[in-house]
Amino acid sequence: MKITLEEAARMVADAQTVILTSHIRPDGDSVGSTLGLMHYLREQGKDARVLIDDEIPRIFGVLPGVEQIARPAEGARYTADLLIVCDVELKRTGAVLDAVDAVRVLNIDHHVTNDEEAEYLYLNPDDAATCEIMYDLIRAMDGGFSLDAATCFYTGIATDTGFFRFSNTTPHTMRAAADLIEIGVKPNIIAVAMEMKSYDEVMAQVRAIRNLEMFYDGRVAAVFIDEERAKDVTTTEGILDKLRVIEGTQVVFFMKWLEPDTYRVSMRSKGTNVSRIAQGFGGGGHIRAAGCTLHGSFDEAKKTILAAIGEELNR
Ligand code: AMP
Ligand code: MN
Numbered sequence: 001m002k003i004t005l006e007e008a009a010r011m012v013a014d015a016q017t018v019i020l021t022s023h024i025r026p027d028g029d030s031v032g033s034t035l036g037l038m039h040y041l042r043e044q045g046k047d048a049r050v051l052i053d054d055e056i057p058r059i060f061g062v063l064p065g066v067e068q069i070a071r072p073a074e075g076a077r078y079t080a081d082l083l084i085v086c087d088v089e090l091k092r093t094g095a096v097l098d099a100v101d102a103v104r105v106l107n108i109d110h111h112v113t114n115d116e117e118a119e120y121l122y123l124n125p126d127d128a129a130t131c132e133i134m135y136d137l138i139r140a141m142d143g144g145f146s147l148d149a150a151t152c153f154y155t156g157i158a159t160d161t162g163f164f165r166f167s168n169t170t171p172h173t174m175r176a177a178a179d180l181i182e183i184g185v186k187p188n189i190i191a192v193a194m195e196m197k198s199y200d201e202v203m204a205q206v207r208a209i210r211n212l213e214m215f216y217d218g219r220v221a222a223v224f225i226d227e228e229r230a231k232d233v234t235t236t237e238g239i240l241d242k243l244r245v246i247e248g249t250q251v252v253f254f255m256k257w258l259e260p261d262t263y264r265v266s267m268r269s270k271g272t273n274v275s276r277i278a279q280g281f282g283g284g285g286h287i288r289a290a291g292c293t294l295h296g297s298f299d300e301a302k303k304t305i306l307a308a309i310g311e312e313l314n315r
């Protein structure tokens with residue numbers, strides 16, 4: 001059931017014990033939104049914790065409290081008045097959903113592809129980031145932002161907007177970020193931390209990008225990372241930023257081997273609806289940034305995604 005921001009704020013304010021979670025393959029917005037709200041709730045005297053069923057990439061070490069994010073332990077049960085699922089629909093939270101007994105479940109998201117399965121859902125696809133929603137949510141609770149919470153929320157807003165460059169960046173996005181900077185967040189520190197890579201990671205990316213392929217008269221640029229190359233491409237962060245700049249490209253993507261017969265596809269566009277393509281394969285996202293998982297042989301998966309993109313380009 002869709003609810004308003006004010007209703008969501010009331011649910012959050014009414015809960016005493018809160019568990020926050022988000023999607024697997026954590027990004028700045030998933031970690032920032034859960035951790036930031038955790039800080040706020042603790043500052044209100046509530047019992048709040050974050051459970052995420054994945055490793056947290058080390059770039060998020062800059063976020064205060066990140067070491068307190070826990071992965072649900074095998075067979076463990078967790079209880080709470082409220083489970084808040086941030087930046088994703090319920091089904092992509094790994095083992096968390098089944099491990100938590102919560103009186104109520106609230107989903108807070110900005111993905112246009114959200115399946116709306118949650119008991120209570122506050123969805124705003126006009127917001128660039130779930131962290132931008134969190135900013136409004138806390139304002140709706142008449143709350144202020146500690147530097148810890150502000151740092152987390154700023155990070156999610158910055159990363160989901162490509163540091164305020166993508167088309168989802170609005171005056172509201174900038175105003176929220178400006179308020180968070182006013183509290184003391186240092187944009188340069190967040191930017192440097194988010195872009196940090198090891199020498200080996202940079203070199204692996206360079207090798208991956210050297211195998212870049214162009215399709216559809218240069219309208220599509222793609223990098224295919226097979227099982228062999230996936231071993232050293234330990235981070236895909238930033239690869240698509242390198243492809244996006246190629247003149248004439250409409251859609252850029254990578255397909256990366258995950259496990260046998262399973263590949264992750266991540267797409268970016270300059271207007272082509274890539275979320276529709278992703279949804280066709282059980283994935284989702286936003287019009288200009290979406291992802292999905294493909295199965296089968298590498299060559300089949302490559303053909304399949306290329307055909308789907310070609311079809312969308314010609315719509
Ligand atoms: P990424 O390419 O992984 O940065 O993801 C781009 C956008 O698509 C993000 O908003 C993701 O949450 C979303 N997304 C990526 N993969 C999936 C998936 N398998 N299912 C649903 N949404 C996804
Ligand atoms: Mn996310």
Ligand code: MN
Nearest residue numbers: 029087129130
């Ligand atoms: Mn997001």
